[in-house]
Amino acid sequence: MNLFAHFQGVVLTAVEALVAQGKLPKALDLSKLTAEPPRDAAHGDVSTNAAMVLAKPAGMNPRAVAELLLPLLSQDADIASVTIAGPGFINFKLKDAFWPRVLQAAFDQAERFGSSTMGQNEKVNVEYVSANPTGPLHVGHCRGAVFGDALAALLSFSGYNVTKEYYMNDAGGQVNVLAESVYLRYREALGETITEIPAGLYPGDYLKPVGEALAKEHGKALLTRNDWLPIVREKAISMMMDMIRDDLAALHIKQEVFFSEKSLQTSGAVASAIAQLRKSGDVYEGRLPPPKGEVNEDWEDREQTLFRSTPYGDDVDRALLKSDGSYTYFASDVAYSANKIARGFKQLIYVLGADHGGYVKRLQAVAAALGGKGAVSVDAKLCQLVKLYRNGEPVRMSKRAGEFVTLREVVDEVGSDVVRFMMLYRKNEAPLDFDFAKVTEQSKDNPVFYVQYAHARICSVLRNAEASEQDSKGQIDFNLLTDEAEKALILRIAAFPRVVEAAALSHEPHRISFYLYDLASDFHSLWNKGKELPQLRFILQDQDNLTLTRLAFLRVIRYCLANGLGILGVEPASEM
């Protein structure tokens, strides 16, 4: 349970009662009314802005509104005292008996603590990675991959019905280039000497196994057939996708749907999606102004088939057909959007690289045109670049020379957990520095270890308790936890559901990471306090009830840590 949501309900009920009594006007806008933890704990446990939000529409001053609410709120069984503060905040101090119940509820929920039904099973599509199937994933794909995966887990934990999806760009010119590159490797596998890969083709060694596989499968047959290209292409794409799935598996990422762009074209889905837009008047034949920015020699003014996206908020209308009559990439995306909408998704989330920023508006425009305004929400999460460092020195990568750090190399070197946590320890739109030395460092400087260490410490205590059979005597009574450091932890734990909800609503998994860091910090603090004050230690001889209670408390903290890490896709460590 999210206690702040609970008390928001309590406040709303009180407001409605006042409206019913005619003390407040009807039809008030209550959407901005919140109940949240006060910035400063000294102000109380829960704070609401009700009086200030209602003051203006009610034509009263905030403190007068607060005075009306005060007696009603005081009646609540969980509220010990209500005070009016500052410009009109209403602060609750909760009864001491309330917190043990929060802990008990968390303890009972265990692995589900923090989860909710907020999403009401709404269908959400999270599309991420979607790298071209022309080679292994490189480090640039890492961030989006982890981000998308964590966001999907977060939404799922919050009660949404999530589909994790990968869009395979298997229809464009790039896969033909791939096929030509592989064809060379095929000839090489048959004994021919290939001295140089022509410019424009993919030089990587990772294509050699594809050539060999083709040689094994077809022998020399493809040398003489002039329809070799589609055969080679399909094989290459299939093997590249296997490789990519392998790379993702190394990060513990498993997507359910791998959607083929080509299937949209061959099935006629593109044509019918365009027809649908044409019917609603969103497609026309026309001309576009030349692009600004750097001068393009090839620019020619011509009439073309365009999607009228500007009424939906885009900057310019978008071309659907190339000059040779084939579909643009965007045309496929129109069909793909239509397909997602037809599958019943209410939210389409795209995890993209920052260089795709210019693409967002047209995706939103398409969804609005196809689904009706507001029917389907489109959120594009743009992930900024990851800068690699090694001991403070930037890692040089030259795409032209084919030198790029692969995702697999990074994961192999530092491990999936570290990669995942670090990628999520920043807002997605902030650039991220990733230093191989720093992220594996075992110190407080490294948030992964800091959080893991807290979890490991808890596990260690529980192991000790079990070994000395101190975990089986006495009774749990959360009322026994009265120290300030314990109270700080309880407040932190109580905030977890709210943090998860907020992160899910804003599509910001990094909030979980920061929360976990804070939680770990509170825990380490309590731990060290127990060094100076032995009665604060977790295991106490001859105090069975207190010991058992503290062990249960540790378990709740551990659920919090483990559930949070679970959202991030990081395995909690029981030892380090």
Add this chain to the structure above:
RNA sequence: GCGCCCGUAGCUCAGCUGGAUCAGAGCAUCAGACUACGAAUCUGAGGGUCAGAGGUUCGAAUCCUUUCGGGCGCGCCA
């Protein structure tokens, strides 16, 4: 020229979608805490015009306008 993102402590970044003497954390610097359930930790100190300027209102780091500075993108590539 236009669009999107960013600008917070010396450095790297949070800031709960407009809240309260609120400007925060970590690193770095300085000073402290292990015969101890794991010191890979903890406690404290100094450090700021939230890039600048206007505006919106009870209230702005947060929203709007504008200037400056940085990143990304700008038919028929995907």
